[in-house]
Amino acid sequence: MSLLEFKNMTVEFPTRRGVFTAVQDVSLSVDPGEILGVVGESGAGKSTIGNAVIGLLEPPGRLAGGEIYLKGSRIDNLDEDALRAIRGKRIGMIFQDPLTSLDPLQTVEQQLMETIQLHLKQSDEEARASAVSLLDRVGIPDPAIRIKQYPHQFSGGMRQRVVIALALCADPEVIIADEPTTALDVSIQAQILELMRELCRERSVGMILITHDMGVIADVTDRVAVMYRSRLVEEGPTEKILGDPDHDYTKSLISAVPRPDVRLARFPVVEYIESAGDRRDSIDVATHWLGAGQTESGGETMLRVEDLHVRFLTKFSFLKKNRIYLDAVDRVSFDIRQGEVFGLVGESGSGKSTIARAIAGLYKPAGGHIHFAGADLTEVRTESEMDRYRRQMQMIFQDPFSSLNPRMKVLDIVAEPIRFHGLASGGAETRQIVMDLLEHVGLGAEAARKYPHEFSGGQRQRISIARALATRPRFLICDEPTSALDVSIQAQILNLLKDLQAELGLTMLFISHDLPVIRQMCDRVGVMRHGKLLEVAETETLFESPQHEYSRHLLDLMPRLEVLSHELIAGLEMAD
Amino acid sequence: MITYIARRMLQALVVMAAVSFISFSLFNYVGDPVDNMVGQEATLEDRQRIREVLGLEDPFFVQYARFMQNALQGEFGLSYRTKRSVTEMIAERIPATLELVFVSALIALGLGIPLGVFTGINRTSWISKAVLTVSLVGVSLPTFIIGISLIYIFAVNMGVLPSSGRAGTVALGGWKTSLLTVDGWRSILLPALTLSLFQVTMILRLVRAEMLEIMRTDFIKFARARGLPENRINYNHALKNTLVPVITIIGLNIGGLIAFSLITETVFQWPGTGLMFIQAVDFVDVPIMAAYLCFVALIFVTINLVVDILYFVIDPRLRAEGGH
Numbered sequence: 040m041s042l043l044e045f046k047n048m049t050v051e052f053p054t055r056r057g058v059f060t061a062v063q064d065v066s067l068s069v070d071p072g073e074i075l076g077v078v079g080e081s082g083a084g085k086s087t088i089g090n091a092v093i094g095l096l097e098p099p100g101r102l103a104g105g106e107i108y109l110k111g112s113r114i115d116n117l118d119e120d121a122l123r124a125i126r127g128k129r130i131g132m133i134f135q136d137p138l139t140s141l142d143p144l145q146t147v148e149q150q151l152m153e154t155i156q157l158h159l160k161q162s163d164e165e166a167r168a169s170a171v172s173l174l175d176r177v178g179i180p181d182p183a184i185r186i187k188q189y190p191h192q193f194s195g196g197m198r199q200r201v202v203i204a205l206a207l208c209a210d211p212e213v214i215i216a217d218e219p220t221t222a223l224d225v226s227i228q229a230q231i232l233e234l235m236r237e238l239c240r241e242r243s244v245g246m247i248l249i250t251h252d253m254g255v256i257a258d259v260t261d262r263v264a265v266m267y268r269s270r271l272v273e274e275g276p277t278e279k280i281l282g283d284p285d286h287d288y289t290k291s292l293i294s295a296v297p298r299p300d301v302r303l304a305r306f307p308v309v310e311y312i313e314s315a316g317d318r319r320d321s322i323d324v325a326t327h328w329l330g331a332g333q334t335e336s337g338g339e340t341m342l343r344v345e346d347l348h349v350r351f352l353t354k355f356s357f358l359k360k361n362r363i364y365l366d367a368v369d370r371v372s373f374d375i376r377q378g379e380v381f382g383l384v385g386e387s388g389s390g391k392s393t394i395a396r397a398i399a400g401l402y403k404p405a406g407g408h409i410h411f412a413g414a415d416l417t418e419v420r421t422e423s424e425m426d427r428y429r430r431q432m433q434m435i436f437q438d439p440f441s442s443l444n445p446r447m448k449v450l451d452i453v454a455e456p457i458r459f460h461g462l463a464s465g466g467a468e469t470r471q472i473v474m475d476l477l478e479h480v481g482l483g484a485e486a487a488r489k490y491p492h493e494f495s496g497g498q499r500q501r502i503s504i505a506r507a508l509a510t511r512p513r514f515l516i517c518d519e520p521t522s523a524l525d526v527s528i529q530a531q532i533l534n535l536l537k538d539l540q541a542e543l544g545l546t547m548l549f550i551s552h553d554l555p556v557i558r559q560m561c562d563r564v565g566v567m568r569h570g571k572l573l574e575v576a577e578t579e580t581l582f583e584s585p586q587h588e589y590s591r592h593l594l595d596l597m598p599r600l601e602v603l604s605h606e607l608i609a610g611l612e613m614a615d
Numbered sequence: 616m617i618t619y620i621a622r623r624m625l626q627a628l629v630v631m632a633a634v635s636f637i638s639f640s641l642f643n644y645v646g647d648p649v650d651n652m653v654g655q656e657a658t659l660e661d662r663q664r665i666r667e668v669l670g671l672e673d674p675f676f677v678q679y680a681r682f683m684q685n686a687l688q689g690e691f692g693l694s695y696r697t698k699r700s701v702t703e704m705i706a707e708r709i710p711a712t713l714e715l716v717f718v719s720a721l722i723a724l725g726l727g728i729p730l731g732v733f734t735g736i737n738r739t740s741w742i743s744k745a746v747l748t749v750s751l752v753g754v755s756l757p758t759f760i761i762g763i764s765l766i767y768i769f770a771v772n773m774g775v776l777p778s779s780g781r782a783g784t785v786a787l788g789g790w791k792t793s794l795l796t797v798d799g800w801r802s803i804l805l806p807a808l809t810l811s812l813f814q815v816t817m818i819l820r821l822v823r824a825e826m827l828e829i830m831r832t833d834f835i836k837f838a839r840a841r842g843l844p845e846n847r848i849n850y851n852h853a854l855k856n857t858l859v860p861v862i863t864i865i866g867l868n869i870g871g872l873i874a875f876s877l878i879t880e881t882v883f884q885w886p887g888t889g890l891m892f893i894q895a896v897d898f899v900d901v902p903i904m905a906a907y908l909c910f911v912a913l914i915f916v917t918i919n920l921v922v923d924i925l926y927f928v929i930d931p932r933l934r935a936e937g938g939h
Contacts, residue, residue, distance in 0.1 A: 095839055127842035134840075139833040142852050143932060153851075154841050189931040205841060 040111050041068035042245040043092070043130075043213045048105035050084070050091050061087040061100065063269040069213065069245040074236065076256040076277065077249045079266030080292075080525040081496075085249045088266075089215040092247075093130050094122040110212070128158045131206035135218035137198035141190040147174070147201055148186040151208065158209035173204040178234060196227035203234065210242070217249045224386040225552065225596045232259050251525065253296045254597070257281055265289050295530040297555035299597045302579065305537065306530035306559065328472055329511055329543055341412065341514055341546040342398065343374040348406035349390075349397050367393040369570040370407065375514075380540060380547040382561030382578065384554060384593070390570040391550045395516045398548070399434050400425065412513070430460050433507035437519035439499035443491040449502055450487035453477065456509045476505040480535060497528030504535065508543075515540075516548045521556065533560060554597050558582055566590045623923050627916040634912040635686065635905070639679050642901045650899075652695055669695075682905065691906035696898045701906045705888060709910075710790050711781055712880070712887035716872045718794075718807035723814035723872075724865070730815075731822025735830065736849055746819070753816035762809040762882035769805060777802050779884040806883040810876060814868050821864055825857035832856075858929055866922035870915040 050062040062084040069075045077085045090096050092107060094117075107115040114125060126132075134140050142150060151170035155161060161169065167186075174182035177200040190198055199219065206214055216235065220228040236259050239246050248260055256263055256277065263281070264274040265288065273286040284290050294307040348370050354363040368390045375381040383391040396402045398409055400416065409416040411428055419425050433456075436442040443452055453473045456462075463469040474484035480501040491499055500520060507515060517536065521529040533556065540547055549560050557564055558578055565575045566587060574587040585591045649662050649671070666672050670681065685692060691701035730750075734743040770778035783798030784791045793799030829835060830853060838848045877889035884890070888907060895903035926933050 093840060095836070123842045123844065125842070126840055132837070132840035134833055134837055136833055140837045142834045142838070142856070144855050144930060145852075146931075153843070153847070157841075157843060191932045202837070205837070208841070 041108075042071050042073075043107075043109055043247075044068035045088075045092065045107040045115075046105055048088065048091060048107065049103045050087050050096065050100055051103040052100045060103075060269055062091065064105075065264075065266075065271045066105075067247075067264055067271070067274065069247055071212070071243040071245050072240055073262065074239055074246045074248055074260045076260030076263040077247060077266060078251065078253065078256050078263060078292075080251060080527060082268075083266040084269040085266045086217050089132065089217050089247060089249055092215060093126050093132060094119075095126075127154060127206075127211065128209045129212050131209075131211035131214045133199075133202055133206050133214065133216040133219045136222045137195055137202050138222070140202045141198060141205075143190055146187055146189055147193075151186070151205060154205055154208040169208075170204075173207060174201070176238075177201070177204045177207075178230075179204075195223055196231065199223060199227075199231055200234070203231075203238070207238065207242075211244065213245045213247070214239075215247045215249070218251070219248070220255060221250070221252065225554075225593070226386065228255070229258075229596050235259065253281070253293065253526070265292070292527065295527045297529075297533075297553070297559050299555040299558060299582075302558055306534050328475065329508060339376060340374050340410075341377045341379075342548070343410040344394070344398070344407070345372050345410070346407035347371045347394065347397060347404055347409065349393050349402055350405045366570050368397065368404075371567075371570075371572045372407075373565055373572060373575055375546055375548060378544050378546055379563065380549055380561045382557045382564040383548065383550045383567055384552065384557050384564055385567035386552060386593075388569075389567040391567050392518050393570075394567075395434070395518050395548060395550055399432060399516055400429065426460070430456075430462075430510045431512050432514045432516065433510055433512040434516045434518065435500070435503050435507050435520045438523055439496045439503060440523075442503055443499055445491055447490075448487070449477070449489055449491065452491070452502060453487070453505050453509050456506065460510055462509075462511065472509070473505075476508055477502075479539075480505045480508075481531075495528075496524050497532060500524065500528075500532050501535065504532075504539070508539070512545070514546045514548070516550075518550045519552070520549075522551070522553065529556070536560070554582075554593065566593065619927075620920075620924065623920055627920055630916055631909070631912060635683065635909050636679065638905050638908040639682055640675070642904055647899070686906075686909065691909075692902040694895075694903050695900045696895070696903075701902045704891065704903065705906060705910060706789070707791075708886060708888045708891050710792060711885060712873065712876055712889060714792060714794060715803060715806055715810065715876055715880070715885060715887060716869065718803055719809075719811035719814070719872055720869055722807060722811040723818055723868075726811075727815045727818025728822055728861075731819045732826060732849065732854060734819070735823040735826025738827070747823075750816040750819050753812040756812075758809060758813065758878050759882050761812055762806070762879055765805050765809055766882075776805055778805075781886050806879050806885050809882070810872055810879045814872065817868060818861070818865065821861055822857055825860055826853060829853045829856045855929070859926060862922055862925050862929070866918045867915075870911075870918050873911055873914055 044067070046066045048062055048065045049060065052059045052061055065084075065088060067075065067077075067088075077088060079085045087096070087100070090100075091102055094115075096102070102115055105115070106113055109125065109129060114122070117125070141147070148167070148170060151173065152163070152166045155166040155169055156163075159166070159169070171182045171186055174186055179185050179197060179200055185193070190201070193201060203219075214235075219235065220231050223231060232255065235246065235248075238244065248255070250256060260277045262275065263277050265272050265280065265284075265286065267288045273280060273284060273289050280289060281293060284293060291307075297306065347368055348366070349368040350364040350366050352362060353365050354361075356362050371390075371394060373381070383394065385391050393402060397404050398411075398416075404417060407417070412431060414428065416425075416428060419428070447455075450470065450473055453476060454469050457469050457472060463472055470487075473487055477484055477486050482498060482501050482505070486494070486498075486502070491502065494502065503520075515536075520536070521532050524532060536547075537560070539545060549557070551557050551560075561578045563575065564578050564581050566573045566581070566585075566589065568589050574581070574585070574590050576586065581590060582594065585594055649665050649669075652665065653662060670678060673681075682692075689702055691705075693699065694701050694704060697704070730746055734746055737743050766778045769776040780802060781793055781799075782802045783796035783800075784793045785795045785799075786792075787795075793803055835848060835853060838852055843852075873889075876885075876887060877892060879885065880887045880889035881893055888910065892904065892907045894900075895907070
């Protein structure tokens with residue numbers, strides 16, 4: 040008898056436009072001490088499964104069919120009170136974002152004791168002792184002191200440990216973890232996954248681990264279920280699914296994961312996932328509008344950053360000596376050659392985005408020089424002169440949802456920089472250029488009439504790219520351009536950037552926390568930590584023989600994907 | 616925390632200085648107070664003599680310095696109209712205004728917060744929809760219309776409550792209160808209700824919007840997933856988190872109640888400071904007007920200071936930022 044089992048589960052969301060089926064006819068089970076991975080892309084219905092099991096579907100969602108059994112007794116037909124007695128007590132849940140999963144106004148102790156006393160009916164003293172030992176178990180140092188603190192006094196990784204402690208309060212038999220490490224840095228992610236695996240084994244807890252990350256799946260799960268458009272397409276032991284998948288969707292999903300171990304010319308893209316894009320014609324710079332006006336040359340080096348120093352005031356004081364600064368970028372020097380893709384890699388807070396913004400002129404450096412196309416940008420005083428360099432330098436941001444003005448049509452979004460810099464002779468030409476750009480990023484000219492909300496995340500990122508190209512830039516700054524996207528969409532966007540870079544001879548600063556992506560995209564890489572640039576090397580050199588200790592540490596933490604099917608990748612490359 | 620409060624108090628002082636300066640300079644342009652003080656037959660010399668006695672002939676800054684010097688000692692001079700000490704007159708009338716504001720704030724909070732929580736949690740129930748619709752009346756009608764309608768219904772038609780005035784006062788030391796007798800409560804009920812209707816709607820809608828926001832957060836979802844009962848989630852976790860923005864608005868609104876009480880006091884002939892101010896304006900009674908404005912500003916500034924301190928009590932994140 041399985042610990043938790045559901046048969047033919049179907050979840051429906053009635054909407055104004057008819058019923059949307061989020062989960063269709065899915066049957067799965069998990070045994071004690073086992074970790075079952077549920078993998079799929081956004082909208083595949085994997086989170087809905089977790090919510091349905093504990094009866095917490097967002098209204099108007101409802102369980103339209105199927106049965107759920109916990110240790111052989113049926114739980115899907117229980118009333119709200121009986122379900123509440125199961126939640127937390129027998130089935131624990133862990134959510135994605137540790138920063139928002141805890142009540143900010145209560146101490147960790149209050150939240151732990153509240154939950155312990157609710158389920159275990161312990162006295163204050165007993166509950167406090169259990170709470171401290173739980174915190175100790177999930178690896179929080181000085182638990183007796185830290186327990187008195189508020190959530191904001193913990194770092195992201197520590198908060199996720201607190202969340203895990205909360206989920207373990209009543210010794211549940213099953214834990215459902217919904218993207219538990221997605222919001223965390225790679226080094227923290229490795230620790231949390233390790234902790235979760237240990238806890239599962241030692242307490243014989245069955246775990247359902249919901250994630251979009253193949254690396255996480257490969258690292259910790261025993262079995263995997265692959266979800267695609269509300270359906271379960273394949274299920275089996277992790278090594279079998281990742282190494283020798285049967286279903287076409289699984290194959291394409293695996294092939295789209297950036298390889299950490301070998302550099303490929305292009306990301307394999309399989310039509311199965313989303314057919315948008317990749318129907319673009321290549322651009323001939325000699326005759327195309329995008330090539331015009333690119334005569335000026337800055338010589339060998341496009342960008343030289345010298346002793347760049349950016350600091351933020353964290354505490355103001357009238358006395359200069361009492362002010363406290365944070366050195367976000369601490370005397371960093373590097374240069375980017377013409378036509379090169381230069382990568383910056385590091386964990387959150389390492390200062391890589393700050394560098395990008397300082398170069399683009401969004402932050403004013405406290406010291407150092409930025410030489411771009413032969414001029415020192417820190418010496419430029421007038422706005423009109425600065426505009427000349429701004430035109431040649433464009434940025435693509437991480438979040439495709441907040442980087443486009445929702446009240447403007449795509450036509451105006453892309454046309455704005457053309458109009459501002461006066462790059463076209465009139466309205467008709469501007470429109471012609473915008474249509475052409477949209478074609479080239481794989482959207483089609485009809486996109487111009489729509490508003491941003493009508494597009495998916497990947498399509499919006501294509502709009503951002505079109506907007507960046509609209510000034511005929513020579514230098515693109517890409518700040519985590521694909522971290523908000525699904526892996527299949529990421530592959531398409533990265534291919535697009537690669538193609539454009541090759542066709543237009545663009546120089547790029549490519550920022551990412553994702554080492555496999557860096558390996559696929561960049562010619563040279565800089566590794567950053569705490570505002571300092573630790574190492575700069577050719578990409579292949581860095582991955583094969585990292586010099587700095589921290590670089591080695593980062594590379595060690597990369598999820599190991601050896602189990603992934605190599606023949607599959609090789610086959611796709613041949614076909615490409 | 617101490618530096619934080621000290622800084623806030625410094626800001627409060629700057630505000631007070633600015634308000635006193637603005638109000639004092641304004642009153643130089645509202646008309647000649649001497650016109651109202653003397654009869655038709657007063658000679659030019661008489662007028663001149665009065666102007667000199669009152670110090671109206673001195674340069675503006677001398678007048679202002681003298682005003683500030685006295686004000687700092689709690690002395691606002693003599694009323695031009697009644698020839699009595701302004702400080703005394705205000706002290707006499709403050710209890711009426713403060714009690715009115717207190718009772719209407721009580722009504723506003725007592726109705727607004729529970730209704731806001733209820734409509735926030737039971738978003739789709741018809742009671743919520745009815746409450747929201749009716750509450751619109753509170754914001755769409757001006758205070759004097761509401762006041763007159765209430766008088767018409769309860770005093771004229773039904774005859775259950777007095778239409779105006781402040782009855783049943785009892786002296787407690789220097790403080791004349793109307794909250795200790797049935798007559799007192801009967802007379803304060805209509806004006807307090809009139810004054811509070813707008814605030815009820817404001818607070819209700821604010822609490823509701825904040826509750827809706829908080830109910831969508833991850834920590835509420837996580838609390839549900841831990842099996843916490845709904846009441847605990849709603850009141851212990853959600854309501855407490857709505858309080859920070861709600862206190863800000865409530866703080867500002869209690870100041871607003873005092874300002875709005877001007878109209879309500881006029882409608883109900885309530886003998887408070889607002890009514891006194893209206894009479895002072897008619898008479899160009901500059902000392903009273905200046906003192907009243909300083910008094911209102913002082914209340915605003917005090918309430919804001921209290922709100923700032925309350926933030927500290929409620930939100931631990933602010934304590935950390937101020938701490939290091």
